[in-house]
Every structure is written in structure tokens, then in C-alpha cells.
Amino acid sequence: MLFTRPIKNEIKLPGKQEEVVDWKYTTCGYCSTGCSIEVGVNKKGEGIKARGVGDADVNQGKLCLKGIFEHELFTSAGRGTVPLMRDKIFEDYKETTWDAAFDKTAAEIERIQQQYGRDSFAIVSTGQILTEEFYTLGKLARGVIGTNNYDGNTTLCMASAVSGYKRSFGSDGPPGCYDDFSHTDCLMAFGSNLPEQHPVIYWRLKQALEKKKFPLIVVDPRVTMFAQFADMHLPITPGTDVVLLNSLAHVILDEGLEDRAYMEAHTSNIEAFEKLVEKYNPVMAAKQCGIDEDTIRNVARLYAKADAAMSIWTMGINQSTHGSDGVVGINSLNLITGNIGKKGGTSLSITGQCNAMGTREWSSCSGLPGYRALEKEQDREDIAKFWGIDPEFFPKKRGLFQTDIFPAIETGQIKGLWIIATNPMTSMPNTARIRKTFENLEFCVVQDSYRDVETTEYAHVYFPAGLWAEKEGCMTNTERRVNFISNVLPPHAESKPDLWIFNQMAKRFANGNKIEFPESASAVFDEMRELSKGRFLDISGMSHEKIEKNRGLQWPMKEEAEQGSARLYEDGVFNYPDKRAKLIPLDFIDNNEVPDEKYPFWLNSGRVVEHFHTRTRTGKIGNLNKFSPTPYMEMNSDAAAELGITHMSYVRLASRRGDAVVLVQLTQRVPRNMVFIPFHFHECVNRLSLGLLDPHSRQPAFKQCAVRIEMVSKQEAAAITNKSNRAF
Ligand SMILES: Nc1nc2c(c(=O)[nH]1)N[C@H]1C(S)=C(S)[C@@H](COP(=O)(O)OP(=O)(O)OC[C@H]3O[C@@H](n4cnc5c(=O)[nH]c(N)nc54)[C@H](O)[C@@H]3O)O[C@H]1N2
Ligand SMILES: Nc1nc2c(c(=O)[nH]1)N[C@H]1C(S)=C(S)[C@@H](COP(=O)(O)OP(=O)(O)OC[C@H]3O[C@@H](n4cnc5c(=O)[nH]c(N)nc54)[C@H](O)[C@@H]3O)O[C@H]1N2
Ligand code: SF4
Ligand SMILES: [Mo]
Numbered sequence: 001m002l003f004t005r006p007i008k009n010e011i012k013l014p015g016k017q018e019e020v021v022d023w024k025y026t027t028c029g030y031c032s033t034g035c036s037i038e039v040g041v042n043k044k045g046e047g048i049k050a051r052g053v054g055d056a057d058v059n060q061g062k063l064c065l066k067g068i069f070e071h072e073l074f075t076s077a078g079r080g081t082v083p084l085m086r087d088k089i090f091e092d093y094k095e096t097t098w099d100a101a102f103d104k105t106a107a108e109i110e111r112i113q114q115q116y117g118r119d120s121f122a123i124v125s126t127g128q129i130l131t132e133e134f135y136t137l138g139k140l141a142r143g144v145i146g147t148n149n150y151d152g153n154t155t156l157c158m159a160s161a162v163s164g165y166k167r168s169f170g171s172d173g174p175p176g177c178y179d180d181f182s183h184t185d186c187l188m189a190f191g192s193n194l195p196e197q198h199p200v201i202y203w204r205l206k207q208a209l210e211k212k213k214f215p216l217i218v219v220d221p222r223v224t225m226f227a228q229f230a231d232m233h234l235p236i237t238p239g240t241d242v243v244l245l246n247s248l249a250h251v252i253l254d255e256g257l258e259d260r261a262y263m264e265a266h267t268s269n270i271e272a273f274e275k276l277v278e279k280y281n282p283v284m285a286a287k288q289c290g291i292d293e294d295t296i297r298n299v300a301r302l303y304a305k306a307d308a309a310m311s312i313w314t315m316g317i318n319q320s321t322h323g324s325d326g327v328v329g330i331n332s333l334n335l336i337t338g339n340i341g342k343k344g345g346t347s348l349s350i351t352g353q354c355n356a357m358g359t360r361e362w363s364s365c366s367g368l369p370g371y372r373a374l375e376k377e378q379d380r381e382d383i384a385k386f387w388g389i390d391p392e393f394f395p396k397k398r399g400l401f402q403t404d405i406f407p408a409i410e411t412g413q414i415k416g417l418w419i420i421a422t423n424p425m426t427s428m429p430n431t432a433r434i435r436k437t438f439e440n441l442e443f444c445v446v447q448d449s450y451r452d453v454e455t456t457e458y459a460h461v462y463f464p465a466g467l468w469a470e471k472e473g474c475m476t477n478t479e480r481r482v483n484f485i486s487n488v489l490p491p492h493a494e495s496k497p498d499l500w501i502f503n504q505m506a507k508r509f510a511n512g513n514k515i516e517f518p519e520s521a522s523a524v525f526d527e528m529r530e531l532s533k534g535r536f537l538d539i540s541g542m543s544h545e546k547i548e549k550n551r552g553l554q555w556p557m558k559e560e561a562e563q564g565s566a567r568l569y570e571d572g573v574f575n576y577p578d579k580r581a582k583l584i585p586l587d588f589i590d591n592n593e594v595p596d597e598k599y600p601f602w603l604n605s606g607r608v609v610e611h612f613h614t615r616t617r618t619g620k621i622g623n624l625n626k627f628s629p630t631p632y633m634e635m636n637s638d639a640a641a642e643l644g645i646t647h648m649s650y651v652r653l654a655s656r657r658g659d660a661v662v663l664v665q666l667t668q669r670v671p672r673n674m675v676f677i678p679f680h681f682h683e684c685v686n687r688l689s690l691g692l693l694d695p696h697s698r699q700p701a702f703k704q705c706a707v708r709i710e711m712v713s714k715q716e717a718a719a720i721t722n723k724s725n726r727a728f
Helices: 070-075 098-116 131-145 159-169 178-182 199-211 225-229 241-254 260-266 270-278 282-289 293-305 323-336 356-362 377-387 402-410 431-439 454-458 498-506 510-514 521-532 544-550 637-643 714-724
Strands: 022-027 036-041 047-052 121-125 150-152 186-190 216-219 232-234 309-313 346-349 416-420 443-448 461-464 473-476 481-485 601-606 632-636 650-654 659-667 674-678 705-711
Touching (some): 022 481, 098 121, 098 443, 098 461, 131 377, 131 473, 131 498, 131 510, 159 323, 178 199, 232 293, 241 282, 241 323, 309 323, 377 521, 402 431, 637 659
Parallel strands (some): 121 416, 186 309, 216 232, 416 443
Antiparallel strands (some): 473 481, 632 674
């Protein structure tokens, strides 16, 4: 009792005393886990608390700290309030009406398209709006505006997974689910820091491990939190996962541990695959990937001998010049061991953004809605008929990927740009080049929930959009579960739901009046449901009501079905014409920037638990930002001692692209020749990054480039870090 202080009644903790009069159901809008949340609202209708939903399969009442404070976003600083407009970038913005902002934008789009051709106006979207909004944007981009240069920030994120799934299985679509953790006998995780980046998926894994012990193997060059919890940590040489995967397959085939019956019944291209992996004996592979021969053999045997084994992966695989190959390699490992479409046996990419799946399924970014392709005549005809337009209006091949759109602005092929819910000024590699690129645009419109997002510095028009549960619709999570977001509150100030913005824009174009653009999210969902009938991602058995009632439903779910489907490919039938999955040989060509005498350190980048991406949201939440307020880098203590660098000092990092000043955190988490920086801070890691592109997915290799470390004075450090750490 000695230490108990009397609590004075008059001290009011903000929000604590307020009474919740209603709990409103919704789904978290940060990561792709898809946790069900209830927001507590007070008498005034304000969101004052959040809690996890107990009977939701995904999170069973749990939330991570981002979800717990998510209701604070409704009133957070920096939100957009009214549309803004200006004639030239860097002049002051003037407040305007929605009508004036739409008229100006539509007129500029038409002018640019008439002057330079239809594809000279590009649209770059996101993985963070609702699926109904994605579908509507796709209709507007493909059916009305008619530009083929339309893509999303998912090229920075999930593109390699999409491409790898398509190459192996003939279609996108993660085959597994979280429940697989409860059935597996061995789990291998590649380049994923699950406890920090998907805390609730990690909790599901831990729950399964408590019931039944199985080996957990983490492949990551850093000793992440996940690696610390693993039975085996494989500290791989950056960018060489394909070598490790080839070598695992080598051992499995060499020792006759493969599931030959599965391979013969359900895969093609066996001989070419066997021939290639024969070259990757573990003695030679060890030299390239940094994992010793014994460990490779041991892991291969553990994985192949397990009754059911599964692999998960995230950005350590996708963000590499071998991202798509890495995914294919993981898929092949599971195909040769018969671990696809079975309980506990799967290839499950852990998705990034809350609705990165929704955009893949319905946005038409890389094709047409419902996993349809522009390259297929039948698909073009079906969608044109459904929308009531001429199929000849569609291009016959997909246009540029997001990472190719920016170079096309640089070279003048693209003159106008619409940015929706993404912040390339902070999130793209080599941001100095991106800044210059934006200066080449004749017209740019930014649609974001926050006015202070860096990319608005380069826009002529700003559309303030509603955020998360200020809107209604669906999102699909990592395990193909379609979740429901109900609008807990109306949009902030004069901001509007993205759906409304797309619908209003459609009215400004001739084709927009020919095609129907339903106003309500449920009417849009009806269209998607219709278009999904009989397809791989069939959602015809779902409705907003059913989704909410079940706390999410997994596709495919046919019209007559009572429940969704936990897994894909249970029948071993794949989406190639011969119904077989393809075993693809992957030769490894070392084509990355690697450390050398001048730039002796690997620069690795990623995330921390408290922050989400470019901090437009989490930077404003006190209980998140205060734990990680400054740009910092993890550096190995022994390497620092050699260079005379001390803990909590500031240093400058320099790459061939640019420089950045960061605070030093000494740790043994990174090897001697590597530094790691969370990418959340503006003017920081992406001033240095190179971002060479994967040839299949066009995803940047954010996680591998070379830097050197230089000393800076305290004064210089203070001046620079103040700039990169936007004061909120
Ligand atoms: N708190 C929080 N959670 C998030 C997000 C966030 O911003 N904040 N963002 C969401 C999004 S969009 C995404 S995409 C996910 C990302 O989730 P993760 O991919 O789990 O997170 P990262 O920290 O980007 O990278 C994971 C790991 O890849 C490792 N890595 C680097 N190079 C290699 C390599 O060559 N091989 C292997 N095997 N590993 C390598 C890094 O060391 C790092 O530990 O997180 C989602 N969840
Ligand atoms: N160095 C390095 N760079 C990276 C990565 C890395 O690991 N290392 N990771 C990459 C990955 S995986 C990703 S996903 C990208 C993410 O990069 P970005 O997409 O640029 O990051 P966000 O900050 O999430 O930007 C989303 C924007 O959408 C806004 N927004 C949120 N909700 C809504 C809404 O409902 N409507 C509208 N209109 N706007 C909304 C937010 O305010 C925010 O400005 O970064 C990539 N960049
Ligand atoms: S794990 Fe992801 S979905 Fe769940 S509360 Fe955290 S950020 Fe939201
Ligand atoms: Mo991502």
C-alpha cells in the first residue's frame, strides 16, 4: 500500500469518463489481418472507444495497438475538410466547392487526353479503399475515362505474390487460411515479421502452437521478433531466397522425400524443374545464400517429412528483384511435397494493406473485374456487355505498372495523374527522382483523407476523402475473407466517401452517362456478385448482411452455399488449361546492388509495430507516435564500435541516390554488414533506396541496396531530422 497514491476525482482522463451509448460493428482499416472491431460511440455520436469482437473467427476479441486506438482517427489532425484548387504547384491552395473541383479535374483530363492521347492521363490507386469503391473506380478508369495507364500501390506490395500465384497455379488467390496453423506439422516463414506487422495473425499462430507443437522456421536476414520466437532462424544473405528454395528442392528430390504421386497427378513441367534444381546442391548453395549445408538438409527433411507443412511470406520475398521467383519457389516447394489445398499444407502469402486483396479482385487495375484479363476477348466482351459499352473501347493488353508510370511521366508520355489513397512522395524508392518527376506533370489531382499528405505538395486539385468507418462497404483479408465495414460516423467536415467522388466524376464524361453508377455500396456489391457467378472468386452467396452476421465470409461462396470456403485447390485442379500446377525452373542471377568498398553496408528497410506506412494516420495518434517518434536505424554494435559510432548518436547514410540523417540504435538484431531503417518517415530511407524492379511483377527491391555511414555534428542532425519528422 506504501506506493498507492490517492486518486483525485477531479482528474479527468480524456475520453475515460464518457459513456458509450452504442457499439457499432466494423472491420479494422490498417493491415490485411481483417480484425472485427466495435467502435463505441457517445451520446453525441462521436467514436470514443474501440474493442475487438469476441465472436469473430479472425481475431476472437483481440486487436493490436493500432486497432485499439483506431477510433481516434476520426478527429485526428491534418484531415482534409474542403476541396482545394490552385493553378500552379507551390502556389497557395484556395478552398473551392466540390462541383468546381470536379469540373476542373474533368476538363483537365479531357484536355490532356485530346492533346496527347487517351493513355497520357494516368491513375494510381491503392490497397486501402473499399472493394465497392475499387470496382467503381475500375468502371470509371476502364469504361469511362479509358486510360490504360491505371495501376495501384499494390505494385510496391503484393505484385510479386500475384505474379507468382499466377505463374504456379494459373490464377491469383491465396490457397490457405489462418486455420491452417491448427493443422500444420511444420511452418516456414520467409521475410515476414509477423508479431509486429500482423500481430493478430501471429496470435493465431501462437494459439495453435500452444495446442500442438510443430517446428517454426523463420528465414530473415535480421533477428526479428519473429526470428526470436522461432525454433530455427535462417539469417539469409539478402535477395537470395531463390537459391535456398532451389537447394531445399534439391535435397528433397535427391533423398526421395517428395510426394511423387501428387506431383504426377497435379503438376506439369516436372523434368525441367528437376534438371534445374539438380544444380543447387547445398554445398554450393550455402556459399551464395549464407545458410550452411547442414541446416539446408535439416530443414528440407523436416519440411518434407511433416504430414502437413506450410509456408507463409511477406515483403522479404516480394520486395526483391527475384520477388516473383521467390513466390514461385515457395509454391514449388509445396507442390513437390503435396502441400497445396490440404489442411495445414499451403502457400499463404500474408497480404499487406487492409484491402490489397479487394483491389486484385475487383479494381480492374491489371485487367477487368473479377480476375478477368484484358488480353482475353471473352472477358472484354462480357464486361462491355454488362456495363453497356463497346468492347472495342477496352485495350487488348494491360498498360503500365505503377512503377513504370513514374518513369513515363519523366519522359513525357504521361502528362496528367490522379493519385488515390497513396503517398508516393514518401513510399516510392529514390524519392528525389519522384519529386522531379511530379514537377513534369501538367495536372495532378490527389484524393486522400489527409490534407497534409506530402503528395498534395505537387497537386493542382485536392479531393478530401472520407476515412475507414466513415464509409460503408467490404474489404478482403489475407485468407480471402470478405469483411464488412459499416459507417460508424459520417465523413469528417465536407470530405466525402471515395465512392461518391468516383460517381460524381463519372457524370462529367460522355460515357459516364451511358453506364450506370449505383449510389449505394450495396447496389455496387450486387453488380460484383452478379459478375462473380461461376468464377473462381464467386461471391454470389454473399450479401452485406450475411457478411456482417458471419463476421466475414471466405470466397468462393456460391449462390446456394451456406458458408464460404476455407481453402482453394482441395481437388488438385488448377487454373491452367491442363488443370495442372506448373513447376517452374528458376535460375538465380545475382542482379542486385550489393555492398562494396565504397558503400559497405546492406540497407534493409521495413516496419515497426506502432506505425503504419507514411504515418499520415499513426503519426497523429499519441499512444502510437510517442513510442517511435524519430527516424532511426538499427546498427550492429560491433560494427559501430569499429567505426566509433555510439548508441543514440546521429549519422548520415549515403547511397548512390542520396543521403539521410538518422538516430543510431545499437543492437545485435542486424548483422555486422547491415543496417535496417523503418520506412515510415518522410525524407528518410527512400532518399537512399534504389528499387530495382522484378521483371515479372515490376515490384521494387526496397530491401536491398548499399550505403555508407558518415559522421554528422549534432547541429546538422537536429536541422535535418526536424525536417524529416513532420511535427504533428
Ligand atoms: N505495424 C505495421 N503493420 C503493417 C504495416 C505497417 O506499415 N505497420 N504495413 C502492412 C503492409 S502494407 C505490409 S506489405 C506488411 C509487411 O509486413 P512484413 O513483410 O512482415 O514487414 P517488413 O518489415 O516490411 O519486412 C519483413 C522482413 O523482411 C526481411 N527481409 C529483408 N530482406 C530479405 C530477404 O532478402 N529475404 C528474406 N527472407 N527476408 C528479408 C526484413 O529483414 C524484415 O524483417 O505489413 C502490414 N502490416
Ligand atoms: N523503403 C521502403 N519503402 C516501402 C516499403 C518498404 O518496406 N520499404 N513498403 C512498400 C509497401 S509494401 C507499401 S504497401 C507502400 C505503402 O505506401 P503508401 O500507399 O504511399 O502509404 P500510406 O501511408 O498507407 O498511404 C495511403 C494514403 O491513403 C490515405 N487514406 C487512407 N484511407 C483512405 C481512404 O479511405 N480514402 C482515401 N482517399 N485516402 C485514404 C492515407 O491518408 C495515406 O495518405 O510503401 C512501400 N514503400
Ligand atoms: S492486426 Fe491488423 S487488422 Fe488487426 S487490429 Fe492490428 S492493424 Fe488492425
Ligand atoms: Mo504493403
